[in-house]
Amino acid sequence: MNNSTKTKAIVIGLDGADWRLLRPLIHSGKLPTLNRLIQEGCHGPLRSTIRPESSAAWSSFATGVWPGEHGVYSFLRHEEDSYNFKLANSSTIGAPRFWKTLGDAGYKVGLVNIPFTYPPQQVNGFMVGGMLTPGVDVTFTHPPDLQGRILSRFPNYRQDAADDLDERDALIESADAFTAQQMELALFLMREEEWDLFTIVFTALDRLQHYFWRDMDRHHPAHDSEDALHYGRAIETHLAQLDAAIGLLLADSPENTLVLVMSDHGFNGCANRFFVNRWLEENGYLVTRKQSKRQASVVEKISNLKSVPLLRRVKRALLPADWGPASLRISRLAQSIDWSRTRAYFAPDGGIRINLKGREPEGIVEPGQPLESIKAELKRELLSIESDWENQPPLGQVYLSEELYRGRYAKNAADLILEPQRECLQSAGNFILDGSTDSSKGIFGSAEPYSGNHALDGILIATGPGVNGSSEIDGATIVDLAPTLLASFDVPIPDRMEGEVLIDLFSPGYLAGSRSESSGDEEGPQGEGDEFDEQEENIVEARLRNLGYLD
Numbered sequence: 210m211n212n213s214t215k216t217k218a219i220v221i222g223l224d225g226a227d228w229r230l231l232r233p234l235i236h237s238g239k240l241p242t243l244n245r246l247i248q249e250g251c252h253g254p255l256r257s258t259i260r261p262e263s264s265a266a267w268s269s270f271a272t273g274v275w276p277g278e279h280g281v282y283s284f285l286r287h288e289e290d291s292y293n294f295k296l297a298n299s300s301t302i303g304a305p306r307f308w309k310t311l312g313d314a315g316y317k318v319g320l321v322n323i324p325f326t327y328p329p330q331q332v333n334g335f336m337v338g339g340m341l342t343p344g345v346d347v348t349f350t351h352p353p354d355l356q357g358r359i360l361s362r363f364p365n366y367r368q369d370a371a372d373d374l375d376e377r378d379a380l381i382e383s384a385d386a387f388t389a390q391q392m393e394l395a396l397f398l399m400r401e402e403e404w405d406l407f408t409i410v411f412t413a414l415d416r417l418q419h420y421f422w423r424d425m426d427r428h429h430p431a432h433d434s435e436d437a438l439h440y441g442r443a444i445e446t447h448l449a450q451l452d453a454a455i456g457l458l459l460a461d462s463p464e465n466t467l468v469l470v471m472s473d474h475g476f477n478g479c480a481n482r483f484f485v486n487r488w489l490e491e492n493g494y495l496v497t498r499k500q501s502k503r504q505a506s507v508v509e510k511i512s513n514l515k516s517v518p519l520l521r522r523v524k525r526a527l528l529p530a531d532w533g534p535a536s537l538r539i540s541r542l543a544q545s546i547d548w549s550r551t552r553a554y555f556a557p558d559g560g561i562r563i564n565l566k567g568r569e570p571e572g573i574v575e576p577g578q579p580l581e582s583i584k585a586e587l588k589r590e591l592l593s594i595e596s597d598w599e600n601q602p603p604l605g606q607v608y609l610s611e612e613l614y615r616g617r618y619a620k621n622a623a624d625l626i627l628e629p630q631r632e633c634l635q636s637a638g639n640f641i642l643d644g645s646t647d648s649s650k651g652i653f654g655s656a657e658p659y660s661g662n663h664a665l666d667g668i669l670i671a672t673g674p675g676v677n678g679s680s681e682i683d684g685a686t687i688v689d690l691a692p693t694l695l696a697s698f699d700v701p702i703p704d705r706m707e708g709e710v711l712i713d714l715f716s717p718g719y720l721a722g723s724r725s726e727s728s729g730d731e732e733g734p735q736g737e738g739d740e741f742d743e744q745e746e747n748i749v750e751a752r753l754r755n756l757g758y759l760d
């Protein structure tokens with residue numbers, strides 16, 4: 210059994226939790242566990258990655274480095290010397306995880322349902338794959354035999370909330386059921402397995418916020434008062450369920466455990482869509498291929514068929530064999546663009562790529578001065594776009610890649626990173642970005658079926674030994690958690706980590722003084738061997754599409 214005098218830590222992730230939503234619920238007594246943790250401990254915002262996508266953010270949580278150093282920018286990764294994008298997974302993360310460092314120092318780790326942990330890695334302890342694990346027929350645990358014990362204990366084991374999102378009631382039901390199962394699974398593993406660090410990430414809140422924000426927000430342009438009667442409290446009810454789950458997990462944990470409750474990004478209402486490639490086309494940067502337009506729109510129509518099981522089969526039958534779901538998106542983008550006349554395109558990994566000679570297969574922009582001037586020109590023009598909603602700009606920021614990212618994978622990023630307006634107080638002023646080249650679309654449209662989008666600031670709450678009581682912390686970022694956890698175990702921090710130990714969480718002198726250590730070059734570069742096979746890719750892609758990460 211565990212030695213109760215040894216340091217222990219629990220990290221509870223709430224994907225997409227935001228103070229703007231939590232605070233009023235806490236004040237009105239609806240989230241008693243979080244309220245108690247805030248009274249007892251230290252809390253504040255937790256700044257996410259740019260862009261604040263779960264893939265990049267959870268990878269930064271795991272590694273203590275920003276995307277330029279771990280190489281995950283999106284659920285998709287660009288394939289060098291091509292216009293293709295492949296699904297990313299845990300093998301895309303090109304930096305050591307802090308739990309490896311902790312395990313090497315002799316501590317047992319238990320890592321449950323953390324996004325981007327499939328395929329599972331060997332750890333000193335146990336790992337259960339998270340979001341985007343392709344089903345229960347693959348090995349999703351370490352050690353592999355843990356899987357059998359989980360499946361016999363949970364015969365209807367779910368890997369995620371439902372991915373058929375057309376049925377709103379079913380989505381709520383499955384989100385609640387998934388969270389309930391996660392809570393049971395966490396209790397089961399906390400009791401049965403040995404651990405010093407235990408981490409679980411609850412992801413269903415994020416799904417519900419994407420789809421049910423409009424029902425809760427009376428000022429959302431897509432708010433419908435009839436719908437609101439049924440769905441207006443879906444998010445709040447789920448938060449209350451999470452609050453109770455956190456209470457049960459903590460009641461079951463040893464005294465003197467460091468507890469971190471955190472989210473990978475925040476959330477905000479969002480009503481609009483900005484079709485970036487349409488803007489690039491209308492402004493002469495991108496030319497679509499006339500011939501394939503009809504073809505592309507057929508594919509688009511087929512792929513938009515409601516994803517009920519029968520139609521899903523029909524959809525598969527209608528598509529040419531090599532246009533199965535896994536290659537659908539890639540075909541659509543690469544085939545619909547006339548590369549010989551295109552200078553820039555908005556890529557599925559979230560940024561604009563310049564069609565650069567010598568780098569892209571059919572590049573036409575010369576490197577050097579021509580490249581620099583088109584980047585500067587695009588940045589200037591993109592920032593001056595006004596939308597039809599009160600002339601608000603659809604973009605909050607446009608960064609040149611080199612302004613944001615440093616490190617060994619910085620070169621893999623897009624050339625310009627686009628941050629949509631996310632922080633407007635009114636949902637009507639916020640945008641999601643869409644890469645469609647379909648010319649029947651304008652430059653702006655509705656965000657439907659989504660009504661909420663990620664925001665930059667997530668949450669952080671800490672309690673436990675040495676943590677300051679009823680205090681606030683400012684300026685914490687998602688890369689700070691890895692070094693802070695290592696320091697709390699008094700394990701040297703690899704000097705490759707970019708985050709800082711959050712010493713302000715703790716009373717002065719509590720941490721023995723964080724030590725750093727040269728980290729060498731272990732576990733990089735990005736793994737090549739562990740890509741999804743075709744069937745896995747189809748499953749994961751279908752899920753991502755339903756979650757709105759693929760257009």
Ligand SMILES: [Zn+2]
Pocket residue numbers: 225263415416419663
């Ligand atoms: Zn999300």
